[in-house]
Amino acid sequence: MSANVEREFEAALEVDDDTEGEDESYGSGNVSDTTSISSSILAYEYENGRRYHAFRSGKYALPNDEQEQDRLDMMHHIYSLLLGGQLHLAPLQDPHRILDVGCGTGIWVIDMADKFPSAEVTGTDLSPIQPGWVPPNSMFVIEDAEGEWTWSKPFDFIHVRGMAGSIKDWPLLIKNAYESLAPGGYLEIFEAPVFDLLSDDGTYNDKTALWRYYSLVREASKKTGRSLQLDGKFAEHFAKAGFVDYDVTVKKMPLGAWPADKRMKELGKWMALMVESGFEAYGLALLTRVLSLPTEEAKQLFEDCKKEVMNRTVHSYFHIHVMVAMKPDSPAVSKMLNTAR
Numbered sequence: 001m002s003a004n005v006e007r008e009f010e011a012a013l014e015v016d017d018d019t020e021g022e023d024e025s026y027g028s029g030n031v032s033d034t035t036s037i038s039s040s041i042l043a044y045e046y047e048n049g050r051r052y053h054a055f056r057s058g059k060y061a062l063p064n065d066e067q068e069q070d071r072l073d074m075m076h077h078i079y080s081l082l083l084g085g086q087l088h089l090a091p092l093q094d095p096h097r098i099l100d101v102g103c104g105t106g107i108w109v110i111d112m113a114d115k116f117p118s119a120e121v122t123g124t125d126l127s128p129i130q131p132g133w134v135p136p137n138s139m140f141v142i143e144d145a146e147g148e149w150t151w152s153k154p155f156d157f158i159h160v161r162g163m164a165g166s167i168k169d170w171p172l173l174i175k176n177a178y179e180s181l182a183p184g185g186y187l188e189i190f191e192a193p194v195f196d197l198l199s200d201d202g203t204y205n206d207k208t209a210l211w212r213y214y215s216l217v218r219e220a221s222k223k224t225g226r227s228l229q230l231d232g233k234f235a236e237h238f239a240k241a242g243f244v245d246y247d248v249t250v251k252k253m254p255l256g257a258w259p260a261d262k263r264m265k266e267l268g269k270w271m272a273l274m275v276e277s278g279f280e281a282y283g284l285a286l287l288t289r290v291l292s293l294p295t296e297e298a299k300q301l302f303e304d305c306k307k308e309v310m311n312r313t314v315h316s317y318f319h320i321h322v323m324v325a326m327k328p329d330s331p332a333v334s335k336m337l338n339t340a341r
Contacts, residue, residue, distance in 0.1 A: 004246070004247045004248070012200035012201075013200065013252065013254065013259045013260075013261060013264055013315070013317065014259065014260040014261065015201070015258055015259065015260060015315050016257075016258060016259060016260035016265060048284055048285075048288065048295050050063040050065055050067075050068075050280075050284060050285075061165060061166075061221070061224065061226075061282075061285045061286050061289075062165075062281050062282060062285070063281060063284075063285075064127040064129050067277050068277070068281055069104075069105050069129055070277075071274060071277045071278055071281060072104045072105050072107070073105055073107050074270065074273065074274050075162070075274060076105075076107045076108060076111075077270065078253075078267065078270045078271060078274065079161070079190070081266065081267055081270065082251055082253060082267060082320065083251075083322070087108065087111055087112055087115060088112075088157070088159065088188055089188065089247075089249055089322050089324055090157060090186035090188045090324045091186075092116075092156070092157055092186065094118075095116055095119045095156035095157045096118070096119055096120065096156055097119065097120050097122075097153060097154070097155045097156055097157075097182075098112055098116065098119050098120070098121045098122070098155060098156065098157045098158075098159070099121075099122050099123075099124070099151075099155045099157070099158045099159065099180070100112070100121070100122070100123040100124070100159045100160075100161075101124055101145045101158065101159065101160045101163065101173075101177075102124070102125055102145055102160065102161070102162065102163045102166060103123030103124060103125050103130065103140065104125060104127075104129070104162070105129055105130060105131075106123050106125075106129075106130035106131060106134065106138075106140055108123075108159065108161070109121050109122070109123035109130075109134075109138050109140070110131075110134055110135060110138060112138075112159075113134070113135035113137045113138035114135055116137075117135070117137060118137070119137060119156075120137055120138075120139075121135075121137060121138045121139075122138070122139050122140070122141060123138070123139075123140045123141070124140070124141045124142070124143040124145060125140070125142065125143070126142065126143075126144060127142075128140075128142055145163070145166070145167065145173060146167065146168060146169065146172075146173070149176040149179070149180050151180050154180060154181055154182035154185065155180055155181055155182065155185060156181070156182055156184075156185045156186070157185060157186050157187075157188070158177045158180065158181060158185070158186070158187045158188070159188050159190075160173070160177070160187070160188070160189045160190065160191075161189075161190040161191070162190070162191070163189075163191070164191050164192065164193075164195065164227075164228050164229075164230055165195075165221050165226055165227065165228040165282075166226055167226060168225050168226050170230065170231070170234070170237060171237045171240065171241070174187070174189075174234075174237045174238060174241045174243075175240075175241045177241075178241040178242050178243060178327055181327045182327070183327055183328060183329045184326065184327065184328075184329030185326070185327050186324060186325070186326050186327075187238075187243065187324070187325050187327070188322065188323065188324045189234070189321075189322075189323045190320070190321075190322050190323075191230060191320075191321055191323075192253070192318045192319060192320050192321070193229075193230040193232060193234075193319070193321050194229060194230070194318075194319065195214060195217070195218045195221070195227075195228035195229045196214045196218065196229075197210060197211075197214060197255060197314075197316035197317065197318065198316065198317055198318070198319065199314065199315055199316045199317070200315070201315055203313060203314045203315045203316070204314050204315070204316040208308055208314055209301060209304035209305045209307075209308055210305050210308055210309075210314055210316065212301065213279065213283060213301055213302070213305050216283070216287055216291060216293070216301075217282055217283045217286055217287065219291070220286035220287055220289075220290040220291050221286055221290075223290050223291075224286070224290060228282075234248075234321075234323055235248075238323075238325045242327065242328070243325035243326060243327060244325070244326055244327075244328050245325065245326040246323070246324070246325045247323070247324045247325075248321055248322070248323050248324075249321070249322040249324075250319055250320070250321055250322075251319070251320045251322070252264070252317045252318070252319065252320075253267060253271065253317055253318040253319075253320050254267055254268035254271065254316070254317040255268060255271050255272070255275070255309055255314075255316045255317060255318065256268045256269075256271065256272045256309045256310070256312050256314070256315075256316070257269045257272060257312060258312040258315045259315075271309075272309050272310060275305070275306060275309055276306065279301075279302040279305050279306060280299070280302045283298060283301070283302060284298060284299075284302075287301075
C-alpha cells in the first residue's frame with residue numbers, strides 16, 4: 001500500500017539566539033477546567049502522590065488526577081495550534097457518527113460536537129474524568145479500547161490520539177476501527193511514532209538528562225508490552241485491515257522556545273509549559289514500577305530535564321504523524337482488496 005507523505009519544516013529549524021525579553025515562565029494562563037464524573041462504583045489507585053485509573057488497572061501508565069487533566073487539555077490546545085486551528089485532517093463532509101478512542105478529558109469530543117451539531121459524537125476512556133455538562137449531541141462511555149468492539153451502528157469518523165503506550169496490539173485496534181466504520185468513513189491516528197527527540201545540531205545527545213529520560217521511559221514501556229515506541233508499519237497495518245487512500249502528514253513539534261521561527265517558537269513555549277508536569281506524567285509510574293528506580297531519583301531526573309528545556313541548551317523536537325485512512329465506499333472494492341491480499 002503506497003502512502004502519500006506530507007512533511008512540514010523539512011529543513012532544519014533555525015535557533016533563536018536572542019533571549020532578551022523572553023518570559024522564561026512561558027505564561028501562566030488558566031487551562032480549561034474539567035469536572036470529574038462522580039462514581040461510587042469505580043475507585044482510583046494512588047501512588048507516589050498521583051492518582052491512577054482502577055478500571056483495567058495497569059493498562060494505562062499515566063495518572064488521571066486534576067494535574068494530568070490540565071496537562072491533557074493543554075495538549076489539546078497545542079495540537080490545535082500544530083494543525084493550524086483544525087481538530088482533524090480527515091476530509092469530513094457531513095459526518096453523522098464520530099468516535100474518539102481514548103478521549104481523556106473529552107475536550108476534543110466537546111469541540112467536535114460543537115463543530116458538527118448534527119453529528120452524534122462519542123468518547124471512550126478507562127477513566128471517568130469527563131465533564132458532566134456537555135453538548136447534547138455528545139456522550140462518554142467507560143470502555144477498554146483493547147476489548148471487544150460492540151457498536152451497534154457504524155461511525156463515519158474514528159479518531160485516535162495520544163494512545164501510544166496504551167495499546168498492545170495496534171493491528172487489532174486498526175482492524176476493529178475498520179469494521180466499525182461505515183463505507184467511505186475515515187480513521188485518523190495522531191501520534192509521535194518515535195518516543196525520542198531529534199536535534200539538527202547535536203545538542204540532544206547521550207550527555208543530556210533528556211536523553212537518559214527518553215531512553216529509560218522507552219525501555220520501561222517496552223517491558224510492559226505497550227510500548228511508547230510504535231513499530232513504523234502503520235501503512236502495512238492499514239492495508240491489511242482493508243483501508244485505501246492512506247495519507248501521512250508529518251509535523252515538527254519543538255520542545256522549548258529555542259526556534260527562531262515565530263510559529264515554532266510559540267509551539268515550543270507551550271510544550272515547555274506542558275512538560276512542567278509531562279515528564280512526571282509519562283515517567284513516574286514506568287520508572288518506579290517497571291525499572292524499580294527510586295522515586296526521588298526519578299523526580300530528580302524530571303527536574304533535570306525541565307532545566308534543559310527551560311534554559312534552551314538542547315535544541316530538540318518531535319516528529320508528529322497524522323495518519324488518515326479511508327474505508328472503501330464500495331463493499332465490492334473492499335472484498336476485492338481483501339481477496340488480493
